[in-house]
Amino acid sequence: MGRQVKDIVTELVKPIVANKGLELVDVEYQKEGENWILRIYIDKEDGVTLENCQDVSRELSTQLDVEDPIDHSYMLEVSSPGIDRPLKKDKDFTRFTGELVEVSTYAPVNGKKELTGELLGLEEDSIKLKVDDEEILIPRSKVAQTKLAVEV
Template structure:
């Protein structure tokens, strides 16, 4: 059910984000304890402000109230994706080329399911990554999660 809700919400929130000069990064709909939580993550180059989050939240809340596509009671949260932003779209892998990333895979790549390295981009469905000086081409369908690495 979570994936269907996320797809419905994506169609509703994408135009709101675009009108406000924001990028829709991700949507999560999950149960935490007794509560269902609908999280919408937005971003922009110069960073997301509290006003950005409130504006998208108000507009999306109004549309969700009118269209009522979710049959359960839920909490709506709109926020930035944080410093360990997920990479979901091809554009993300291009935009963050040169940055350190953490990638988890469904099956081992070179004996590892968790990889950390420099992102080189994406080419023909393969994420290009340098790990310990070795260039890897990781098939996108084998990636369970990709995030910007948190560096201190």
């Protein structure tokens, strides 16, 4: 099919989200059970409303009908990334410096593949984390996922 659905949808949704003063956090396109799900995660500084999600969904649906990049049925979901928001872009790491985060790695770092600590930001191409009063640099190439930790 040439370009991947995720890339095409990302290009379509970016201007829609930007025009509404929102941030595009992520686009996922995956099969869950019998259904294909196209998920768009949006955010803004003071939180996303249901109306924000509906507006983006309506506009994107129109664009998807015109462009028709998906040749089978799917469900479109537009939502907030939630309280355990994934951190992917450099600006995410800057915005959430000082917050508690969970980092999952492909290979052990300091003997662990799951680290939880205070995000100190980015340093060169590594995530700087404070774990048990020790500063750790985790190369981004080893990181499977970084997300905000949910404190209970």
